[in-house]
Amino acid sequence: MVTVDEVRALARTLPRTSEHLIHDRIKFRVGAIVYVAFSRDEQTMGFGYPREQRDGLIAAEPALFFLPRPSDLRFNWVCCHLERLDHAQMTELVCEAWRMVVPKFLARQRLGEPGPPGLR
Template structure:
C-alpha cells in the first residue's frame, strides 16, 4: 500500500516539480501542468499517462486502474487506487508522468540517461 507521503518522497527532489493544494486536493505540477493529483480523501491517485496506452492498462488490472471522469478523457491521464499500488510500481508511474511534462534534457540529466 502506498500513501501520499510515499509519493511526496519520490517527487520531492524532481527538478521543476512542486506541490500545490487546489480545492483541498494535493497536486504536483511542472509549470502549470499537473502530472500527479490525489482525491480529497487521498484514496485515489491520478497521473499523466499516454492516452493510447491507458485502455490496455485499465483492462489489464481493473481492480487497480480506472479511467478519469469523461470530461478528463481528453487529457493524458489515468487513475488508480492507492491501496492497490506497491511502492516500486508507484515510483515508476509517477516518474513516467513527470518525464512526460519536463524537457527531455531535464529528465535525462536527472535520471542519468
C-alpha cells in the same frame, strides 16, 4: 499500499516539481502542468499517462487502474487506487508522469533514457 507522503517524498526529488493544494486536493506539477493529483479523500491518485496506452494499462489491471472522470478523458490521464498500488509501481508511474511534462534533456539527466514501451 502507498501513501501520499511516499509520493510526496519522491516528487520532491524530481526537478522543477512544486506541490499545490487546489480545491482540497494535493497536486504535483511542473510549471502549470499537473502530473500527479490525489482525490480529496487521498484514496486515489491520478497521473499523467499516454492516452493511446491507457486502455491497455487498465485492461491489464482493472482492479488497480481506472479511467478519470469523463471531463478529463481528453487529457493524458489515468487513475489508480492507492491501497492496491505498491511502491515500485508508484515510483515508475510518478517518474514517467513527470517525464511527460519536463524537457527531454532534464528527464534523460534525472531518469536516463526511456525504457521499452509499457509504463511510459
